[in-house]
Amino acid sequence: MCYEVSERRACGVLRLQWSTCRYQSVADEQAALRIRLRDLAQARVSYGYRRLHILLQREGWKVNHKRVYRLYRLEGLMMRPKKPRRHVTACRRMERPIATAVNETWSMDFMTDELHNGQRIRLLTLVDNFSRESLAIEVDEHIGGERVVAVLVGVAKQRGLPRTIRVDNGPEFISKRLDQWAYFNGVELDFIRPGKPADNAFIEAFNGRMRQECLNENWFLSLQDAREKVETWRQEYNTKRPHGALGNMAPFEYAAAQESIV
Numbered sequence: 001m002c003y004e005v006s007e008r009r010a011c012g013v014l015r016l017q018w019s020t021c022r023y024q025s026v027a028d029e030q031a032a033l034r035i036r037l038r039d040l041a042q043a044r045v046s047y048g049y050r051r052l053h054i055l056l057q058r059e060g061w062k063v064n065h066k067r068v069y070r071l072y073r074l075e076g077l078m079m080r081p082k083k084p085r086r087h088v089t090a091c092r093r094m095e096r097p098i099a100t101a102v103n104e105t106w107s108m109d110f111m112t113d114e115l116h117n118g119q120r121i122r123l124l125t126l127v128d129n130f131s132r133e134s135l136a137i138e139v140d141e142h143i144g145g146e147r148v149v150a151v152l153v154g155v156a157k158q159r160g161l162p163r164t165i166r167v168d169n170g171p172e173f174i175s176k177r178l179d180q181w182a183y184f185n186g187v188e189l190d191f192i193r194p195g196k197p198a199d200n201a202f203i204e205a206f207n208g209r210m211r212q213e214c215l216n217e218n219w220f221l222s223l224q225d226a227r228e229k230v231e232t233w234r235q236e237y238n239t240k241r242p243h244g245a246l247g248n249m250a251p252f253e254y255a256a257a258q259e260s261i262v
Contacts, residue, residue: 007021007022030067030071033056033061033063033067033071034071034074034075036056036059036061037052037056037068037071037072037075037077038075038077040052040055040056041072041075041077044213045213045217046079046209046212046213048079049065049068049069049072049077050065050244051242051244051248052068052072053065053068053069054242054248055242056068096166096190096199099128099129099130100130101130101258102128102130102131102159102255102258102259103128103130103159103160103161103162103163104129104130104162104163104164105128105129105130105162105163105164105165105166105190106126106127106128106129106135106162106164106165106166107126107127107129107165107166107167107200107202107203107206108124108125108126108127108148108165108166108167108173108203109124109125109167109168109200109203109204109207110122110123110124110125110143110170110172111123111125111207111210111211111215113215113220113226114220115220115221115222115223115226116219116220116221119141120141121139121140121141121220121223121226122139122140122141122142122143123137123138123139123230124136124137124138124143124147124148124151125137125203125206125207125210126151126152126155127202127203127206128162128251128255129166129202130258131246131251131252131254131255131258132202132206132243132245132246132251132254133238133251133252133255134206134234134237134238134251135155135159136151136154136155137210137230137231137234138151139223139226139227139230140223141223143172144172144175145171145172145173145175145176145177145178146177148172148173148175148177148178149177149178149181152165152181153181156185161185161186161187162187163187163188164187164188164189164190165182165187165188165189165190166190166192166199166200166202166203167189167190167191167192167200168191168192168197168200169191169192169194173189173191174191209237210233210237213233213237214229214230214233237250237251238250238251238252239252239253
């Protein structure tokens with residue numbers, strides 16, 4: 001229902017100051033900041049406003065997280081994270097010791113994807129559980145036990161051997177070749193419980209980020225193209241991507257800070 005009355009009379013009936021009703025905001029619309037925030041969100045579609053705020057601060061923007069959140073909502077950039085289903089009656093699993101230094105514990109796992117023509121490829125991922133560094137991502141059509149050992153040897157030449165490598169019970173990880181390499185180098189293979197990927201939470205979390213930020217966002221034209229794009233993402237993950245568990249530092253930055261403390 002509409003009443004044909006003046007704006008001033010309506011304000012009088014509602015006991016609302018006419019100056020308040022006619023007020024026009026003179027605040028800065030932050031156009032440049034909104035454009036940059038939108039560009040960052042489009043380039044990194046899986047980042048929330050907190051991580052985008054960190055990227056803006058790195059670029060020199062003097063803005064707090066509350067303003068970023070307000071503009072983030074105004075631009076319609078909100079994400080809807082999926083909440084895991086939890087059962088109240090679920091039994092707690094035994095927690096493994098938390099890594100307290102670089103090269104104390106590594107985690108290793110396999111992922112699968114495909115090229116533009118449907119050809120399947122495999123990816124071997126290797127991370128340091130303490131610094132969250134991505135030590136290597138091997139991409140090929142087939143990766144057997146010999147290839148797994150070759151990747152470990154290459155990484156060990158650059159940064160030394162770990163005490164423990166946490167793996168699942170896949171055929172490549174229970175192979176005699178990997179077992180021999182681990183025995184002669186004094187490395188313990190920590191096998192998770194069958195069918196319990198949550199026991200290897202660090203590599204599962206890394207694989208989830210990689211799937212979301214790299215594999216789902218790229219179209220691989222060839223095996224070489226996949227290797228180049230995956231390696232580009234790995235370098236960005238190690239050197240630029242802020243990690244919440246590391247105080248919003250990148251893995252390489254966090255590892256360097258820990259070495260300086262020691």
